[in-house]
Amino acid sequence: MEMSEQLGAERRARLAAERLLQQTKSELYEANQKLASHARHLSDEIVSTRATTKRVMSEAEDLKDRYQTARFSLEQAESAIMIAERRLWDSLETIRDGFAVFDADNTLIAANRAYLAIFDGLEMVRPGIEMRMLIALMAEEGLVDTGAQTCREWQDMMLDRLKSNRIDAAVLKLWNGQYYRFIDRRTRDGDLVTLALNVSDQMAREGQLKEARLRAEAANRAKSAFLANMSHEIRTPMNGVVGMADLLLETDLDEEQRAYLDTIRTSGEALLVIINDVLDYSKIEAEKISFKSEPFDLERCIHEVVTLLHPSAITKGLQLAVDYDLFMPTTYIGDAGRIRQVLTNLIGNAIKFTEEGHVAIRVVGLPGETGSEYRIHVTIEDTGIGIPESKLDDVFREFQQVENDRDRAHDGTGLGLAITRRLVSLMGGEVWVDSTEGVGSGFGFHLTLPSVEDDEPEQISAPPWMRRAIVLDDEGLNQSVILKQLSLMGLSPTTVSSLDDIAAENPTPQDVVFVGQRDRDDLILPAAVALRERFNMAGLFLLVSGPYNLPKGEHPFDAVLQRPVLRADMMRCLTAIGSPGAVEAVSGEEAGSDAGADVEAVMPTVEAGPAPGADLRAMRVLAAEDNRTNRFVFQKMLKTLDIELVFAENGLEAVELFSEMRPDIVFTDISMPKMDGKEAARQIRRIEAEWRTEPCPIIAITAHAMEGDEAEILAAGIDHYLCKPLKKQSLIDHILTAQPLGTRPVMADVEGAVTAPPAVTLVRGLMEKAASAN
Numbered sequence: 033m034e035m036s037e038q039l040g041a042e043r044r045a046r047l048a049a050e051r052l053l054q055q056t057k058s059e060l061y062e063a064n065q066k067l068a069s070h071a072r073h074l075s076d077e078i079v080s081t082r083a084t085t086k087r088v089m090s091e092a093e094d095l096k097d098r099y100q101t102a103r104f105s106l107e108q109a110e111s112a113i114m115i116a117e118r119r120l121w122d123s124l125e126t127i128r129d130g131f132a133v134f135d136a137d138n139t140l141i142a143a144n145r146a147y148l149a150i151f152d153g154l155e156m157v158r159p160g161i162e163m164r165m166l167i168a169l170m171a172e173e174g175l176v177d178t179g180a181q182t183c184r185e186w187q188d189m190m191l192d193r194l195k196s197n198r199i200d201a202a203v204l205k206l207w208n209g210q211y212y213r214f215i216d217r218r219t220r221d222g223d224l225v226t227l228a229l230n231v232s233d234q235m236a237r238e239g240q241l242k243e244a245r246l247r248a249e250a251a252n253r254a255k256s257a258f259l260a261n262m263s264h265e266i267r268t269p270m271n272g273v274v275g276m277a278d279l280l281l282e283t284d285l286d287e288e289q290r291a292y293l294d295t296i297r298t299s300g301e302a303l304l305v306i307i308n309d310v311l312d313y314s315k316i317e318a319e320k321i322s323f324k325s326e327p328f329d330l331e332r333c334i335h336e337v338v339t340l341l342h343p344s345a346i347t348k349g350l351q352l353a354v355d356y357d358l359f360m361p362t363t364y365i366g367d368a369g370r371i372r373q374v375l376t377n378l379i380g381n382a383i384k385f386t387e388e389g390h391v392a393i394r395v396v397g398l399p400g401e402t403g404s405e406y407r408i409h410v411t412i413e414d415t416g417i418g419i420p421e422s423k424l425d426d427v428f429r430e431f432q433q434v435e436n437d438r439d440r441a442h443d444g445t446g447l448g449l450a451i452t453r454r455l456v457s458l459m460g461g462e463v464w465v466d467s468t469e470g471v472g473s474g475f476g477f478h479l480t481l482p483s484v485e486d487d488e489p490e491q492i493s494a495p496p497w498m499r500r501a502i503v504l505d506d507e508g509l510n511q512s513v514i515l516k517q518l519s520l521m522g523l524s525p526t527t528v529s530s531l532d533d534i535a536a537e538n539p540t541p542q543d544v545v546f547v548g549q550r551d552r553d554d555l556i557l558p559a560a561v562a563l564r565e566r567f568n569m570a571g572l573f574l575l576v577s578g579p580y581n582l583p584k585g586e587h588p589f590d591a592v593l594q595r596p597v598l599r600a601d602m603m604r605c606l607t608a609i610g611s612p613g614a615v616e617a618v619s620g621e622e623a624g625s626d627a628g629a630d631v632e633a634v635m636p637t638v639e640a641g642p643a644p645g646a647d648l649r650a651m652r653v654l655a656a657e658d659n660r661t662n663r664f665v666f667q668k669m670l671k672t673l674d675i676e677l678v679f680a681e682n683g684l685e686a687v688e689l690f691s692e693m694r695p696d697i698v699f700t701d702i703s704m705p706k707m708d709g710k711e712a713a714r715q716i717r718r719i720e721a722e723w724r725t726e727p728c729p730i731i732a733i734t735a736h737a738m739e740g741d742e743a744e745i746l747a748a749g750i751d752h753y754l755c756k757p758l759k760k761q762s763l764i765d766h767i768l769t770a771q772p773l774g775t776r777p778v779m780a781d782v783e784g785a786v787t788a789p790p791a792v793t794l795v796r797g798l799m800e801k802a803a804s805a806n
């Protein structure tokens with residue numbers, strides 16, 4: 033090989049080597065570059081990791097601190113809780129009442145010793161036991177007295193009890209005679225907290241109190257029964273005393289004897305009133321009183337009481353006024369008798385304790401919520417001696433009389449208001465008093481009673497053609513009540529002060545005139561006649577208080593009205609007058625007397641009996657009464673009657689005599705030997721049913737005023753019921769009512785004296801007794 037070729041080959045080899053070197057160099061550089069960047073990166077990472085580690089380490093330090101603090105607090109808290117819990121349990125252990133907590137599933141969590149002691153140290157009674165088990169143990173181990181219940185029933189009852197939201201307390205009697213009251217409450221989480229209070233002492237005291245109360249009640253009932261019996265026993269002989277005094281008064285007596293006898297009679301009657309009060313009070317006390325529910329007219333009821341008490345008010349010169357709310361109904365359902373009794377007590381007191389001025393009875397009412405009921409307010413206001421404020425609370429208590437401290441100028445027992453208050457409260461109302469000593473008193477009561485719709489609503493307006501009412505009356509309450517009444521009825525009332533003033537008013541045919549009676553009756557009559565002659569007024573009325581003395585049928589008045597005037601009576605007077613047109617149609621005088629006759633029919637009149645006929649028989653009266661004195665009184669009371677009176681001494685005899693004599697009326701005592709009046713009445717009714725005859729009126733006469741008896745008496749077929757002491761007039765009234773056709777008049781006519789002696793048949797029983805004694 034040539035040299036150049038060799039050189040060329042060497043050059044080429046060198047060039048190739050140089051190229052390779054160059055390439056290797058650049059690759060090395062690149063690798064170096066990468067390495068350097070990686071190294072840089074690594075170093076960065078190391079720096080940051082180091083920072084993180086440092087931070088984490090500091091945080092860990094921090095946490096460690098915090099943990100330490102927390103642990104410390106926790107330890108402190110735990111110890112505080114322990115102390116609190118220990119204190120709580122120590123306290124719970126010191127009380128002698130049991131305390132226990134159950135969880136929501138009724139498992140015992142904790143209980144104090146007192147609670148555990150209830151279970152008499154039974155080992156299984158400890159936290160973890162279920163309530164169901166506890167109750168079962170109580171019953172089955174005889175720890176508790178389950179009373180009349182069986183073990184099972186008692187357990188069911190106790191478990192049921194826990195189911196309610198508000199658990200009622202339960203008092204349990206334990207085996208050792210102790211009583212525990214269990215009070216259980218659920219907490220918000222449903223736990224059950226139980227408190228078992230030892231109430232043994234309290235129960236013992238309650239037992240003693242109950243026993244004492246029962247003893248006191250029994251004693252009180254015995255007292256009331258004793259009083260009721262005693263007053264009943266006293267009434268019977270008193271009845272004889274009063275009755276005989278009455279009869280004796282009808283005989284020939286000189287002034288002195290009459291005065292003594294009057295005293296006997298009035299004292300006897302006063303005693304009977306007291307006895308009735310005591311009887312009433314003891315009946316209320318013994319809870320033997322019942323109330324009727326019957327329709328009655330309240331306004332009439334008030335007026336009846338007022339009429340009864342009017343004489344005593346007049347004797348004292350007192351005005352007695354009734355102001356009955358014109359727009360209030362008058363018919364209610366209630367016990368009229370009891371309401372009358374209340375009114376009599378209150379109005380009677382007002383009159384008794386008032387020497388001058390007036391006594392006013394005001395009645396107002398408001399419809400109740402249902403509309404058919406009325407809340408009725410009655411006030412009785414007087415201008416009497418009044419009651420000192422310190423005594424106001426006492427007057428309703430029994431036997432409390434203010435006069436005991438003043439001087440005893442008034443009679444009475446001090447029972448009236450006590451009875452009144454009891455009656456009103458038993459009827460669901462209330463009584464009150466308001467009084468100023470020396471000025472007057474106001475007593476009142478309210479009652480809520482169902483009102484009865486009148487079939488025809490009562491008319492309360494005067495005839496439309498009527499204009500004026502001219503009133504001449506004493507100034508005062510009665511006058512203002514009448515004026516109010518008249519103006520509410522649509523008239524324009526004018527008051528005048530003398531008879532001459534009436535003429536000055538020039539009454540027209542559209543006017544009515546009211547003249548109040550004053551002392552000078554004799555003046556009124558001619559003046560009234562003169563008025564009638566001069567004027568053609570629509571009506572002329574006389575207002576009186578109590579008895580009046582006018583020639584019957586010949587006086588110039590259209591009607592006489594008793595003060596206080598019942599609004600129904602006032603209405604009847606006004607509507608009885610014909611309109612002025614009608615007056616002109618007939619002669620003035622006739623129209624006047626016609627209207628008058630109409631109105632006067634309202635007032636009680638005495639009618640003459642039928643003329644005696646020769647062929648008529650005497651009316652037959654059968655009376656059954658076992659008490660001899662009473663028979664005697666009875667016979668004497670009827671001695672002026674033309675009747676055939678037969679006595680029976682007991683019920684059995686009465687029934688026999690009834691079949692024999694077929695009486696027109698039977699009077700019978702209730703309690704009699706052999707057969708009582710009720711049984712006798714039943715048998716008589718049976719006989720009548722057999723005979724198919726009309727029932728004969730049977731009137732019971734009894735000293736029992738017990739209301740309960742009344743229903744029983746009436747149920748036996750008895751028609752009426754009279755209380756002793758007997759009143760001659762009511763016996764006669766019953767006989768007159770029962771008088772059948774075809775019998776002789778029972779009463780001799782008014783003019784002629786009684787001629788025929790009463791046909792009194794001998795007492796059969798007495799005759800028999802006399803016969804058997806021989």
Ligand code: ATP
Binds near residue numbers: 418419427447
């Ligand atoms: P009784 O009513 O039993 O016959 P009484 O009227 O004395 O006797 P209450 O009606 O209970 O008994 O009254 C008790 C007392 O209250 C009376 O004694 C009297 O002191 C006083 N009192 C009652 N009403 C009035 C009155 N309207 N004005 C003044 N005092 C009165």
Ligand code: MG
Binds near residue numbers: 377380381444448449
């Ligand atoms: Mg009284």
